[in-house]
Amino acid sequence: MEAVVERFLKYIKCDTKSDEETGVTPSTPGQMEFAKKLAEELKNIGMSNVSLDENGYVMAEVPSNTDKNVPVIGFIAHMDTAPDMSGKNVNPKIVENYDGNDIVLNKDQNIVLKVKDFPEIKECVGKTIITTDGTTLLGADDKAGVAEIITAVDYLIKNPSIEHGTVKIAFTPDEEIGCGADHFDVEKFNADFAYTIDGGSVGELECENFNAAGAVVSIKGRNVHPGSAKDKMINSMLIANEFIFMLPDTETPSHTEGYEGFYHITSLKGDVEETKIHYIIRDFDKQKFEERKYIMSAIVQSLNKKYGEDTVSVEIKDQYYNMKEKIQPVKHIVDTAFRAMEECEVVPKVVPIRGGTDGARLSYMGLPTPNLFTGGYNFHGRYEFIPTFAMEKAVDVILKIIELYTKA
Template sequence: MKPLNFTVTERFLRYVTIDTQSDPESATYPSTEKQKDLGRILVQELQEMGVTDAHLDEYGYVYATIPSKTNKNVPVICFCSHMDTSPDCSGQGVKPIIHHNYNGDDLVLPDDTTQVLKPKNHPELKNQLGNDIITASGTTLLGADNKAGVAEIMDACYQLMNKPDIKHGDIRILFTPDEEIGRGVDKVDLEKLGAFAAYTIDGETAGNMENETFSADGAKLIIKGVSAHPGFAKGQMQSAIKIAGQIIAALPYELSPEGTEGMEGFVHPVNISGHVEQATIDFIIRDFDEALLTQHAGVIKYVAEQVLQNYPEATYELVVKEQYRNMKQVLDQHPQIVEYGMEAINRTGLRAKLCSIRGGTDGSRLSLMGLPTPNIFAGEHAFHGRQEWVSVQDMQKAVETILHLCTIWEEKS
């Protein structure tokens, strides 16, 4: 591939300054209107490139098509990234900083000097010597998850529209809202998208490709206690708040996020609310083995029943709902989709590595909806926190990977 005049860095620096935080408590779609602010900018930039069908729909999705540049009948492929940032950390007023020619030292973030990126805590920094590291200023997340992927896809679109020598079939572009709160594909129009396969650009280390995610359920534990006036509560009050606290404290460490790694699943309380009479604990339940999700929910039930033995008048209800499922069961039926992705990464000069991800992507649900969608690296690290970072060079490699994928599908058709 001829040398590229990359635009990914400039795009990324613009996109991260736009607050697109999603809101799990909202009932609207998208959950926050401000996500459409970025969507409108992306549509305008795509149209300025000459992508005539680029548009933002009522639900906050951006759709676009890069027209074919071949006479071959090539399957339509899609590239997808999400526009929202995590509700776990502020995304308002992001001030990106480029740390040029990284030398291996600690990176102190200027707006909160307690925020220090240390190679011992961020081991991937050791592979970034001489590269240009982008962080936020210390008071917000950066938004590389997933605006790095958005910028990489947008740069790839720019290259495809301006380099007639790159042969490819029709390429669909999809930018989604609300991925961080599990609703990223709730309103996607797969018929309009019309793709045979897709790739989310939402992974971590450069060279990595992921064909396996957690399977995921959400659980809501509702505890009903007994309320009484605190001045006259002896022998009567059974506080749902205190019961909830004891249940959380009794959960096994070896089934917690902080106590698991690799292919191990977990049960994780993510929110607690309520009062003396009724309290609610929201959990996420994760495992690569779908069958183990029921077993993990059973642990919550067992712990609740054990604690409630000391509160005979209190009761509980556990409601479990499916969130997404491991995409590997679908991708294994279409091995060429992953094989082409691995080949594209290798063509950039990186060594492709096939991984499992301890999380989920839009691709998890898209795959189960009939659109096989593995995940490719975007270069994002330490996401959902104030020490989030990405390197310029890794983003450029992601752009190259997207372009190689386009040509590989054309070559092999």
Template sequence: MNAIDRFLKYVTYDTQSDEHSTTTPSTDKQKVLGAALAEELDQMGLYNAHMDEYGYVYAWLPATAGCEGIPCVGLIAHMDTSPSAPGAGVKPRIVRYEGGDIVLNEEKNIVMKAAEFESLAKYVGKELIVTDGTTLLGADDKAGVAEIMSAVECLVQHPEIPHGRIAVAFTPDEEVGAGADHFNVEGFGAAVAYTVDGGELGELEYENFNAASASVVIHGVNIHPGSAKNKMKNALLIGLEFAGMLPPAETPAHTEGYEGFYHLCEMHGDETETRMDYIIRDHDRAKFEARKAYLVRAAAYLNDKYGAGTVELTVKDSYYNMREQIEPHMYLILRARAAMEAAGVTPMEVPIRGGTDGARLSYMGLPCPNLCTGGVNFHGVHEYIPADALTKMTEVLVHLVKAQ
């Protein structure tokens, strides 16, 4: 089975994770795909193919003769899909793109417009795998899963390709920030690894945001508006005041590249109590710390103005820039560049404006840069992937683990 066929099969599994769940994995349905992958790896002939109690799938391929001394390399992708768009009943189809808009669903008049999705212009004449406009596609990250599975199968079928020991893992719950929570680094047995979880073909990433979450709970005093003068403390208005204290140009809608931001994700409440949930992002560690400190000062200012305890701020770090952990192992990047070039892919080193399992794993003793999958427009109904990207990335991975 090639990578395209695998991908079309895997996306039919509903594996959405749930950010509000307290279980691991956050949804049992992820284990359905996990069990199928473990069985497929076992049938290929990989060793110790299994899914553990947390829904992580592990297996390994022995080194070829004469390559036993090469350090083990790991390949990792996540099985879950984002909760940001419907994930059940995915109906993928392959279309040959000849330019212009793509009608995803004629009955419901759902169209992917070329004017809104400029990336389409690069793929005129290509076959694209698209959705029916009612669900996400799942290229994030079932494309990575399909590419790893197909690369490993290629190595099994071609024992003449020399390689060291290769460890494979598929994780749950990456989309809700928990993909590395129960990853067994020691049992995985790799010295270094790559996540295959990036975007367009050629992307190579070893820098990501430092990330934190912040919850702001505002405690107000509600009085009947008819007699509220000098008595009411409207928690909603104090919340708006807090938001207004943050730099207006430092939001996701105004930033790109290495520029960091504050992002208000959710706000709800009433005059008595209001909650605001933020994420804080910056590639630069010093600027990241300064952003968190600014929130503390803003909360302190409002507490001085409205009374102690009015604003309750909780800040929690999520993950850090993997660059600090990758820089001592830059041969990983050189190796990935060479593998892409050998497959006829032009490498593009770009900073991740987000995070991956690899960012956390790099701080758990497993240096782990990120490779592209070829997918575009993740987390929405306009997600697509060029079919030949699946084939090319399979080829890249074979070159990547091939003995030098």
């Protein structure tokens, strides 16, 4: 399965960082360039019905080669990388036979992947690891998923004696900015169910995720000369600070785990006259999710009473919901993935997604879509890494799922 590693190393050279400010799909031209390359590759390996639409969605299929009544299974990954850090000029480091010690990513800038900070790397002792050079993210989220899916279907095509039903694949833009399913044509995809290959470490199997919303808090101030500002100046940055500290200080990503929700401030920009704060709101429980949105609105009302009406406003938009409700009626798709992992000597780890995938929204669009591991760690930052054996196992699991449904 060396092909999956070769593909991955090729794909991460494409800069596909998404951008929530552009308002178009795909949000950046690099994603469309990558989509064109993938569509061409899918044609070259012999896939059928390869398509690329104006929004950058790539779809293709491997037709059934059996007379059995086998469900149509989809596999989906996203092409964009997170806007949190640059994905341009990715220069991966390949660490063979990892010895369990700290890894120097960038000697000149003294950037080190430390075992004490990321103890999970100890699970990779003796394995080959691909890391960043400390100046960019790696892009395993989700180019590892793309490479794993293509490698699996390529294997099916090259081995026609393997019996299988129709297999659909799709690659989407802008998942990292919450728009990956915006223009996904479920009817055209025409699968009975699907799996996103977008999870983390080996064995992750996820069928529930956060309910998610984004919030933009806008604060208006009034600027006058500081020498004569008494009872006249309204400093929007100070009100922003007040807003931040009115939220529970322990309900942030760095204080929560498991099924605990949070408020996460993602950016703060402003001056005396105007400040904007961007938040994401997350919770697994729908009622608690609604309560979080209410609390944020109540803080706005409180500050307006103090500083005057229309001083503070908030715009809250729901992004996606917990897929659990849509997965439960077709739980066999989770059970089959669980069994596939076991048969591939992978220990299944059924965990909630402390985030979201395209599958969350697709499940509410009529395509039940749990999430499977890619094998990567520390997504969205300079300390991202992925062991090569994990990518190979992901390919094995994809093929095993297809096999199990053919034999059922």
